[in-house]
Amino acid sequence: MKKVYMVMHQHKPNMIELLKTIVRTFNEADIQVSCEPWLLKCLDSDLASLFCGDPPFACEAIVSVGGDGTLLRANILSTEHNIPLLGINVGTIGFLAEVELDQLEIACKLLRNDEYTLDARMMLKAVVNGSTFLALNDVVLSRGGYTRLIGLNAWVDADHIGRFIADGLIVSTPTGSTGYSLSAGGPIIHPAVDCMLITPICAHSLQHRPVVAAASQCITVKLDKDHNTKAMISIDGQKMFELGEGQVLTITRSERRTRFIRFEPKSFFSKIRIKLSEWSC
Numbered sequence: 001m002k003k004v005y006m007v008m009h010q011h012k013p014n015m016i017e018l019l020k021t022i023v024r025t026f027n028e029a030d031i032q033v034s035c036e037p038w039l040l041k042c043l044d045s046d047l048a049s050l051f052c053g054d055p056p057f058a059c060e061a062i063v064s065v066g067g068d069g070t071l072l073r074a075n076i077l078s079t080e081h082n083i084p085l086l087g088i089n090v091g092t093i094g095f096l097a098e099v100e101l102d103q104l105e106i107a108c109k110l111l112r113n114d115e116y117t118l119d120a121r122m123m124l125k126a127v128v129n130g131s132t133f134l135a136l137n138d139v140v141l142s143r144g145g146y147t148r149l150i151g152l153n154a155w156v157d158a159d160h161i162g163r164f165i166a167d168g169l170i171v172s173t174p175t176g177s178t179g180y181s182l183s184a185g186g187p188i189i190h191p192a193v194d195c196m197l198i199t200p201i202c203a204h205s206l207q208h209r210p211v212v213a214a215a216s217q218c219i220t221v222k223l224d225k226d227h228n229t230k231a232m233i234s235i236d237g238q239k240m241f242e243l244g245e246g247q248v249l250t251i252t253r254s255e256r257r258t259r260f261i262r263f264e265p266k267s268f269f270s271k272i273r274i275k276l277s278e279w280s281c
Contacts (some may be wrong), residue, residue: 001114002030003032003059004031004111005054005063005083006022006034006035006036007063007066007070007074008066009091010038019039021104022065023050023051025108026108028105029112031111032052033052033063034053034059035051056083061084062075062081062083062084063085064086066091067093068095068179069091071096072137072237076238079123079136082256084259085258085260086111086261087260094275095275118261119260120260121136121191121257121259124172124253125254126250127249127252128249133239134235135235135236137173138170139235140171141170141221141232142168142201143167143231143232144230144232146230150228151223151226151228152223153222154219155220156213157217165224167202169200171197172196174193174194176197177189184199184201188272195212196215196253197211197212198219216253217252218250220249220251222247222248225246229244229245230243
């Protein structure tokens with residue numbers, strides 16, 4: 001690999017020093033680095049000269065520098081251009097990232113020599129009002145800024161699975177099962193399992209629990225017309241829009257997959273213990 005495109009967290013207090021370290025490490029491994037236009041505008045001419053100006057589709061990988069939120073934003077470019085994704089963690093947990101900052105030099109050498117594998121992860125396709133969106137982690141329906149609970153009806157294929165009076169509903173992939181869904185009481189699902197997880201958010205009922213649907217099925221969600229007329233939809237925490245009365249949200253498995261760059265096999269459950277250890281203290 002000779003050229004990568006970098007996406008970075010936009011509010012890092014030590015951004016300039018961090019950039020110098022990262023881009024020089026890539027350059028020393030004989031890998032050129034391009035980056036987002038907003039980032040170049042923040043740099044002086046000396047630092048900006050270390051970057052090439054190529055667009056994402058001319059690069060061989062998307063590199064995310066930040067936490068999981070930055071990686072999900074970078075994944076939009078990764079799937080749009082069908083380019084693999086590498087996460088460098090400079091956030092708090094960075095569960096989806098492959099490399100910590102102190103491992104970057106070794107990682108760059110492996111990348112330059114093409115000594116890596118690709119880990120394909122399923123994505124969701126959400127369709128509402130004629131628009132289509134892709135999600136690596138989850139599609140979340142919530143009450144947004146509204147103070148009242150919302151009412152939602154959900155189906156898996158033609159089977160009505162329930163009427164939820166709640167703060168919302170999370171539909172996640174196995175990759176997303178360690179995110180918001182986990183916080184809402186959902187199970188952890190190994191990423192090798194192709195399925196979709198439906199997790200209520202603070203449901204006002206003792207009977208509603210997370211439900212696992214097959215990846216081949218279709219999840220349909222509608223607002224309960226007797227309870228509310230608006231809800232908010234969030235796609236991977238990156239895009240938000242309104243679901244109105246009478247509109248239908250359908251969620252299926254996408255034909256596209258995110259491809260993570262991996263350098264060595266890692267036990268999924270060991271990573272759970274290491275990255276999410278504070279949950280079990």
